[in-house]
Amino acid sequence: MQDALLHHINKFTPLTEDEEDIVLACTSVQQLKKKEFLLKKGQVCTTYNFIAGGCLRCFSTDDEDNETILQFAIENWWMIDYSSFNTRKPTHLNIQAVENTVVIKIHYDVLETLLEKVPKLERYFRIIAQRALDASHRRIEYVYTRSGEERYRYFSKSFPQFVQRIPQYMLASYLGFTPEFLSKIRAKKI
Amino acid sequence: MQDALLHHINKFTPLTEDEEDIVLACTSVQQLKKKEFLLKKGQVCTTYNFIAGGCLRCFSTDDEDNETILQFAIENWWMIDYSSFNTRKPTHLNIQAVENTVVIKIHYDVLETLLEKVPKLERYFRIIAQRALDASHRRIEYVYTRSGEERYRYFSKSFPQFVQRIPQYMLASYLGFTPEFLSKIRAKKI
DNA sequence: CGAAAATTTGACATGACTCAACTGGAGTGG
DNA sequence: CCACTCCAGTTGAGTCATGTCAAATTTTCG
Numbered sequence: 345m346q347d348a349l350l351h352h353i354n355k356f357t358p359l360t361e362d363e364e365d366i367v368l369a370c371t372s373v374q375q376l377k378k379k380e381f382l383l384k385k386g387q388v389c390t391t392y393n394f395i396a397g398g399c400l401r402c403f404s405t406d407d408e409d410n411e412t413i414l415q416f417a418i419e420n421w422w423m424i425d426y427s428s429f430n431t432r433k434p435t436h437l438n439i440q441a442v443e444n445t446v447v448i449k450i451h452y453d454v455l456e457t458l459l460e461k462v463p464k465l466e467r468y469f470r471i472i473a474q475r476a477l478d479a480s481h482r483r484i485e486y487v488y489t490r491s492g493e494e495r496y497r498y499f500s501k502s503f504p505q506f507v508q509r510i511p512q513y514m515l516a517s518y519l520g521f522t523p524e525f526l527s528k529i530r531a532k533k534i
Numbered sequence: 535m536q537d538a539l540l541h542h543i544n545k546f547t548p549l550t551e552d553e554e555d556i557v558l559a560c561t562s563v564q565q566l567k568k569k570e571f572l573l574k575k576g577q578v579c580t581t582y583n584f585i586a587g588g589c590l591r592c593f594s595t596d597d598e599d600n601e602t603i604l605q606f607a608i609e610n611w612w613m614i615d616y617s618s619f620n621t622r623k624p625t626h627l628n629i630q631a632v633e634n635t636v637v638i639k640i641h642y643d644v645l646e647t648l649l650e651k652v653p654k655l656e657r658y659f660r661i662i663a664q665r666a667l668d669a670s671h672r673r674i675e676y677v678y679t680r681s682g683e684e685r686y687r688y689f690s691k692s693f694p695q696f697v698q699r700i701p702q703y704m705l706a707s708y709l710g711f712t713p714e715f716l717s718k719i720r721a722k723k724i
Numbered sequence: 725c726g727a728a729a730a731t732t733t734g735a736c737a738t739g740a741c742t743c744a745a746c747t748g749g750a751g752t753g754g
Numbered sequence: 755c756c757a758c759t760c761c762a763g764t765t766g767a768g769t770c771a772t773g774t775c776a777a778a779t780t781t782t783c784g
Contacts, residue, residue: 404675412678414671426668459657466656467649473663478616480670481604485594487677488602488710492740512763520678525740527764682772703730715772717732 345373348396349448352420356471357464367465370458372449376400376441382423383439389428391449395421398445399509403438403517413517416442418506422472442510492521493529535563538586539638542610546661547654557655560648562639566590566631572613573629579618581639585611588635589699593628593707603707606632608696612662632700682711683719 349371350364359367373396376382382400383389393400400423402415414437417423428435429452450458459465486495496519500507507515516526539561540554549557563586566572572590573579583590590613592605604627607613618625619642640648649655676685686709690697697705706716 404679406679412675414675414678426664427672430664463653463656466653466660470656470660470663473660473667474616474620477663477667477670480667480674482617484670484674484677485602485604487674488604489594489596521739522741523763524742524765527762528740531764701730711771712773713731714733714774718772721732 345396345446346371346448348420349394352394353465353468357468359462359464363462363464366458366461370450370454372451374447374449376445376447378441378444381438381440382447383425383435383437385436385438386434388432389425389435389437390452391424392429392455393417393423393439394448394450395419395423396446396448398447399442400439400445400447401442401510401514401518403440404436405438411517413514416506416510416518422476442514487520492519492525495519496526496529535586535636536561536638538610539584542584543655543658547658549652549654553652553654556648556651560640560644562641564637564639566635566637568631568634571628571630572637573615573625573627575626575628576624578622579615579625580642581614582619582645583607583613583629584638584640585609585613586636586638588637589632590629590635590637591632591700591704591708593630594626595628601707603704606696606700606708612666632704677710682709682715685709686716686719 346368350359350367353359353367374382376398382393385405395417397419400417401413402417402423402425403411403413405411415423423439425435425437425439427433428437432452486498490498496515499515499519512526513523516523519526536558540549540557543549543557564572566588572583575595585607587609590607591603592607592613592615593601593603595601605613613629615625615627615629617623618627622642676688680688686705689705689709702716703713706713709716
């Protein structure tokens with residue numbers, strides 16, 4: 345099951361067999377049913393989470409329980425609330441399975457040990473974070489420079505298979521507008 | 535001059551004297567006058583850039599040369615176009631000095647060598663990238679969940695000294711609205 | 725001091741939201 | 755396997771936050 349993770353790490357920083365064994369010893373697998381939560385507002389994020397299969401969403405809620413989706417994560421992506429993880433304080437975010445999902449987790453208590461035993465992983469996580477940072481910057485740029493309609497058309501052109509996997513109201517939230525607005529964009533398409 | 539960088543690294547991953555010397559040997563210092571460019575659209579980003587003093591902004595431009603400010607970086611922050619740096623391809627971004635600025639640079643050609651000689655820096659850059667990623671995620675959340683006026687009031691309350699340092703039209707661009715709109719928000723304040 | 729840049733102000737335009745009603749499909753239970 | 759419910763999606767009317775454009779004013783700086 346953890347093969348997906350080892351495979352992913354090896355793409356960036358090849359590991360020896362011994363190192364792979366250490367990684368395996370420091371990870372655990374969790375199966376999430378659709379709609380099940382990996383993290384809820386008020387809890388502390390105690391794990392780094394790698395998605396071996398399925399899809400997670402991370403969202404915040406306001407006083408009226410309106411949800412704003414901040415991220416999706418699918419196969420071979422990490423989903424981590426770094427802020428809560430590092431400060432050990434309760435998060436204001438929620439992480440929930442959009443589909444049945446398999447997550448490989450590294451717990452706070454073993455992360456530092458793991459990094460000491462396999463220092464290569466510092467490099468791996470550096471590269472992962474830098475890529476995610478780049479993606480996050482691009483997203484900000486896109487939100488700032490494009491209209492809602494442009495964002496939708498770009499996203500559904502770029503990730504048609506992913507758009508199929510999620511309900512429209514989640515896509516609307518992720519793209520930063522209302523489900524009604526998305527519906528109207530789609531209606532125009534004819 | 536590079537003291538600021540060593541000091542910053544030491545806060546996260548203490549270095550030996552030898553290691554500090556290696557870092558010094560792999561960095562160069564550049565002084566930028568206000569409005570001078572560190573990177574222009576069409577060039578390749580060939581350096582990691584640490585701000586020892588001053589302020590940089592990173593912005594994109596559209597067909598009509600309208601600027602959208604994506605990031606500011608002040609003392610003790612890094613400003614890097616990871617995408618261009620890693621792919622070796624020309625960037626679509628610009629990085630310009632908002633004030634007279636001192637930048638400490640690590641060139642592409644020496645970065646890998648430096649990381650080999652001082653592997654601790656993998657950890658340092660991992661932590662830096664994870665923090666920046668967290669900040670970027672918070673920014674997306676803020677843009678998605680707050681009105682322009684709320685973003686302005688929050689930002690100027692949180693960073694009053696920084697708001698003093700930059701022209702209003704730059705702040706407006708960074709916060710995602712027009713200078714006219716910012717002016718109107720301020721007028722209401724009375 | 726004068727020119728250029730930044731900011732302010734006002735009139736008007738519009739992208740996107742809200743709210744409410746309606747439609748249609750997916751489960752669920754009898 | 756039908757009837758019922760419930761949730762996602764659609765549609766329309768009205769509204770509001772913010773944008774656009776242009777002119778007036780203030781500030782900056784050579």
